[in-house]
Amino acid sequence: MLQDGTVGMQAVKRSGGLTMVQLPAEAEYPDMPQSVMNEMEVDYAVPVGEMGLLLQELVSVPASTDHAVPDDIKYEATIAERVMTQGNGHSEDMGLLGPQVPITCPDCGGALWEVKNGHLSHFRCHTGHTFTPETYLAGNMEALEETMWVALRMLEERRTLLSSMADQDRRRGSKYWANTQEERADELKVHIERIRKVLLANANSKNQQTQENDADAEWA
Template sequence: MTGVLLSGVLDDGVAGLHAIAERGGRVVVQDPGDALYPSMPQHALQAVTSDYVVAAHDIGEVLAKIASEQVEVVPNTAPELLVWENEIAGGGRVEKTAGAVGGASEFACPDCHGVLTDIDGGVRYRCRVGHAWTAEALLAAQGSALERAIWTALRTLEEKAALCRRLADQARQRGNDRIGERYDRQAEENSEAAKVLRHQVGVRG
């Protein structure tokens, strides 16, 4: 078994390298100084003891060397956590519950909104469906969800203001000035709320 991790963002792939290293496999990581995006190799080097840290153009030679080595066959004694993760990732029947390998966290899965299980002391999380997250990847996903929610709220406020103005005009055309004024106030309230939201998030209209 050999794991290779190249340039990338966040810390994707670190859990896989960790599992390979636990089973006696070789770990090859691109030199962060050679990577276009050094975050992923840096996280790997912090979490796993790598056998080789090389530039991308040297990885082929390293893999050829590893492939020619004689290795000792390791008995199939995969850790309980790895077996459980493989079961849920494969979509088959999961024999063990989430509680058997970790405790329920306070976080929801950004993909399916199910409760995430803390399987590695706050470093990695899994949901029952099979979505896997490191803490850093989860933080990034939550940030994306928050940004989407803000844009949705801003768009909704501006659409409500525009609709209220249209209803106010229609009311006045029918001679209902009082109703028109009520819609005007609602339009102003929504416009003001949108301005406040734009100001808070630094968005210019």
Template sequence: MPKRNIIGIGGSAGALQAVCEFLSGFRPECDSVVLLVIHRTAESSRLLDILQRCTPLQVREPVDDEALAPGHIYIAPADQHLLLGDDHLHLRRGPRENNFRPSIDPLFRSLAVFAGARANGVILSGYLDDGSAGLRAIASAGGSTFVQDPRDSLTPDMPRAAISAIGEPDMIADAKGLGDHLSKIVAEEAPESKEVPENVKLELLISGLERASMKTEEKLGELSPYNCPDCNGVLWQIEDGPILRFRCHTGHAYTHAALSQRQDEMLEKTLYDSLRAHREKAQLLRQLSEREPDKSDRWLKRASEYEEDAELLEDVILRQNTPA
């Protein structure tokens, strides 16, 4: 019988310390496979070295189509989604989800589809709510769900969101407590898996850029009045239990919190672009007033109007950057 030895871990801000505490209870002979997504950039190259000092298990970044090996921890490389396949791993530069690549949700959906009840999904410290929808997918396939206690998290947003999404995870504890518990149950036989919902399978394909299209999105939800902030395509609204999510037909996906954050970023960029344009226009008009004395009053009047508008834009930007 297959064992409950497939572990997926997701975290963001504050998760590195939590991962080290989680892994501290695993022994060298442990035959579990750990798949890890931490929101990271290409500059975070020391991540493997740091984690290897925390555990006797072998830590590595996989290559595409690499076969799973017991006793290994596979870390999602920067700018690539890490996905589980049928006893092997995929790396895909699919669309960003919740403003990240790698993202936790695609990994967890792949665990739901290919590991079923063997899968253990773990959410650790981090901002916003990436991983919550994926954790629901694991639960829907008969897998187990584990969440770091928000009181133990340096950044409690993701654990709180995961608890809200699941309702009652299989376990809520500090990072070390979760790791100690999982290091014991990975040797147990897995229960029978449940049938994976079709929407979970479909979204997994989209994450790998295999089946993103307008017809596909229509199967997932209703057309929304919003545009995708990354590609300007229309967004479909997906009701996922307590989670409100959005996805465009090229595959970008957001929870409502991630969409709001991305809209804030795009709005700020638009405001700064407009501020720059107004200042440049005012400067050009003042230059014209010097070169065309007969029209100087006209150009100076218009320059003053652009400068006044620029001051209004500065006020708007300052309000945008003021914490609520």
């Protein structure tokens, strides 16, 4: 449950918009509409088959324009607009969003600011990326995983080279150097095994998550 849709729905509601979700019981991913319903009062929770007709009715009623958009949402929208028009949303008043946090954007490496809204919060960088804590962790893990695959490959290359140097030294009768290279290769083996274990555990938990989601969808 990543809650990014929930944050968006709250922004729509706080700006005076109407909110509608599919009934969780018939949704393919019931966690999504359920997350919204847990955090706020939605205007409509309906089966997807009724949405078309309801939308048709709703758009035929003139929208009210007397609801002011909250300042924090307006400010976030100006950042997104600056990104579109100037390629960068940074401005000196990023602090208006909330406090800067000691973590960086997994997509661009830039600084992040925390935007709080009730007990939900999300992070935004000056180039316009946004994350809930859950999407941040997912993005961060993906970057970390990529780095670990690169590290694993490089460690394995070093180990292969050291082993072949040890073989050469042994053939040349230089037992001392052969043993030294062999020891260095063995040391790397420990690190390689550790990284492999982390990557494997992560792949297993991802598989489990996918299976759980599929099972939820089947039983919903």
